[in-house]
Amino acid sequence: MPSSQSNGKMGGKTVFVFFILAIIVLGAIYSGLNSVAGRWKENRTRTIAEQNALRRKANFEKNIEQYYQDFLTKYKQKQYKEVDQAAKAFQTNGRYEYKSVPELHKEALRLLQEQNRIQQIADLQQEAKKIPDSNYQAKFFIYKKLLTLDPQNQQYQKEIAFSQKKLQAEQEARRKKLKAEEEENKKRLARFGPPPENSAWDGSVGCVKEYLKAIAKDPDSLKFGNWSKVFYSNDGWIVLCDWRAKNSFGGYVRSVNWFVIRYNRVIAMKSGDHYRF
Numbered sequence: 001m002p003s004s005q006s007n008g009k010m011g012g013k014t015v016f017v018f019f020i021l022a023i024i025v026l027g028a029i030y031s032g033l034n035s036v037a038g039r040w041k042e043n044r045t046r047t048i049a050e051q052n053a054l055r056r057k058a059n060f061e062k063n064i065e066q067y068y069q070d071f072l073t074k075y076k077q078k079q080y081k082e083v084d085q086a087a088k089a090f091q092t093n094g095r096y097e098y099k100s101v102p103e104l105h106k107e108a109l110r111l112l113q114e115q116n117r118i119q120q121i122a123d124l125q126q127e128a129k130k131i132p133d134s135n136y137q138a139k140f141f142i143y144k145k146l147l148t149l150d151p152q153n154q155q156y157q158k159e160i161a162f163s164q165k166k167l168q169a170e171q172e173a174r175r176k177k178l179k180a181e182e183e184e185n186k187k188r189l190a191r192f193g194p195p196p197e198n199s200a201w202d203g204s205v206g207c208v209k210e211y212l213k214a215i216a217k218d219p220d221s222l223k224f225g226n227w228s229k230v231f232y233s234n235d236g237w238i239v240l241c242d243w244r245a246k247n248s249f250g251g252y253v254r255s256v257n258w259f260v261i262r263y264n265r266v267i268a269m270k271s272g273d274h275y276r277f
Contacts, residue, residue, distance in 0.1 A: 080112035193263035
């Protein structure tokens with residue numbers, strides 16, 4: 001015979017199983033009730049919305065002549081945006097064909113579009129007045145926009161033609177300048193070789209440092225300060241350098257000099273005020 005302890009364990013397990021099953025069943029019931037409640041609420045909301053729509057439609061139908069008179073008043077007062085909104089009320093309630101609503105609505109939309117076009121032109125004309133006369137590119141583009149809004153406007157056409165002519169002249173001037181610079185650069189390269197480059201690290205120019213090491217009394221004492229960028233002169237490529245070195249008596253002497261360079265070799269050293277840039 002099973003012991004009372006064994007029977008107790010079996011009874012405990014049975015209770016636990018029934019407890020779990022009860023939780024599952026109650027959860028399913030709760031979920032089902034929630035689902036039913038949700039559907040009821042959704043149907044209720046839909047019903048209320050439909051009832052409200054029917055009431056609005058009935059009210060509109062009852063007062064349709066008053067709505068029509070309001071529609072006509074807005075049209076006569078040239079409130080074309082409001083005319084559009086009023087016409088949509090007729091559409092929503094299935095009475096768009098009421099009397100002259102379709103014709104006046106169509107005309108109101110056309111006039112509204114014309115109002116917007118006129119306003120755009122006025123805004124662009126104000127913007128055009130603010131553009132400097134020398135800014136031909138900005139003038140060209142703004143008058144192109146204006147011509148799109150008013151294709152037959154001869155003044156806009158003249159402004160576009162004038163700006164276009166000036167832009168072409170500017171482009172030709174830039175082309176000639178660029179060509180002249182290219183020719184000048186070729187001459188410089190032929191006379192003086194390629195321009196020396198400033199070090200990306202400290203701005204120094206290598207051939208100048210080598211030159212100073214060669215002429216300094218104490219090359220190991222050389223210290224360099226600021227360097228200018230490389231310029232072009234009729235003498236050659238030039239760069240300004242602030243440097244110090246010991247003299248024959250062992251004291252440091254500070255100097256600021258221009259160095260004239262041809263074919264990556266210093267050919268002359270001049271005082272710091274020799275060139276002006």
